[in-house]
Amino acid sequence: MQGYSYVIQRRVYLFTTYFLLLLGATVMILPFLWMISTAVKPANEVLIMPPKWIPSHFEWSNFVKAWNAAPFGRYFLNSFFIAIATTVSEVVTTIFAAYAFAKMDFFGKKPLFLAFLGTMMIPGEMLLVPNFILMTRLHWIDTYYALIIPWITSVFGIFLLRQFFMTIPDDLWDAARIDGCGRLRFLWRIMVPLSRPGITSVALFKFIGSWNAFLWVLIMTNNPNMRTVPVGLSFFRSDVGTDYELLMSASFMAMLPILILFFVAQKQFIQGIARSGLK
Numbered sequence: 001m002q003g004y005s006y007v008i009q010r011r012v013y014l015f016t017t018y019f020l021l022l023l024g025a026t027v028m029i030l031p032f033l034w035m036i037s038t039a040v041k042p043a044n045e046v047l048i049m050p051p052k053w054i055p056s057h058f059e060w061s062n063f064v065k066a067w068n069a070a071p072f073g074r075y076f077l078n079s080f081f082i083a084i085a086t087t088v089s090e091v092v093t094t095i096f097a098a099y100a101f102a103k104m105d106f107f108g109k110k111p112l113f114l115a116f117l118g119t120m121m122i123p124g125e126m127l128l129v130p131n132f133i134l135m136t137r138l139h140w141i142d143t144y145y146a147l148i149i150p151w152i153t154s155v156f157g158i159f160l161l162r163q164f165f166m167t168i169p170d171d172l173w174d175a176a177r178i179d180g181c182g183r184l185r186f187l188w189r190i191m192v193p194l195s196r197p198g199i200t201s202v203a204l205f206k207f208i209g210s211w212n213a214f215l216w217v218l219i220m221t222n223n224p225n226m227r228t229v230p231v232g233l234s235f236f237r238s239d240v241g242t243d244y245e246l247l248m249s250a251s252f253m254a255m256l257p258i259l260i261l262f263f264v265a266q267k268q269f270i271q272g273i274a275r276s277g278l279k
Contacts, residue, residue: 089152102165164198197271
């Protein structure tokens with residue numbers, strides 16, 4: 001009888017778990033489905049009530065109109081260049097800093113690391129004005145320097161990779177030192193290959209953050225040739241209204257690189273998050 005009761009409880013637990021997961025997944029994916037639906041709708045079906053999820057006919061020309069409405073070729077080029085430059089820079093600086101905090105002993109290591117973590121508590125909006133003043137005095141407005149240099153490292157990336165490095169046994173360093181291996185060689189020949197999932201997670205987070213950056217790019221650029229895709233999407237909003245079907249078409253094109261990158265690096269990304277202890 002107790003076994004039968006256990007089976008019933010187990011089935012109720014599984015049903016509740018899967019129901020809540022399915023409900024959460026539905027809530028999360030609805031905006032994405034609405035974006036795709038709107039991207040291929042005729043203009044007169046975008047705001048009708050009740051909403052039509054499947055349009056009367058698919059308006060594929062919306063993608064062509066959205067692409068030609070603004071210099072999106074230039075916007076995509078800028079976004080790719082800035083995202084790749086900041087990602088590569090952050091991965092390199094983060095590897096050195098995370099290795100120092102995880103595997104090296106030096107004076108003030110713990111207080112310095114706590115101070116690093118403390119900077120994560122500062123809202124980014126508080127730094128906008130001082131950073132803008134600094135960029136202005138450096139005459140970096142409307143330059144790639146302003147869009148890349150301030151973002152070549154991040155505390156979160158250092159913290160994430162440090163957690164990953166700490167899962168690698170110290171015995172490896174002892175064995176490598178006996179064989180005459182130096183710190184730098186040990187880092188690049190042993191630690192980096194073993195930490196590929198963690199490094200992939202840091203790179204993916206950075207690329208997505210740089211690709212979606214809006215406010216900083218908007219403040220730092222006046223020249224349309226320096227702007228990126230997220231800023232370019234604002235072209236479809238004006239005082240007379242918003243071209244939702246074109247905005248959603250352009251938004252879908254802007255999401256494609258992120259989706260492709262995530263699916264390509266999905267396995268490494270999940271391993272990196274799981275082994276670093278961030279769940």
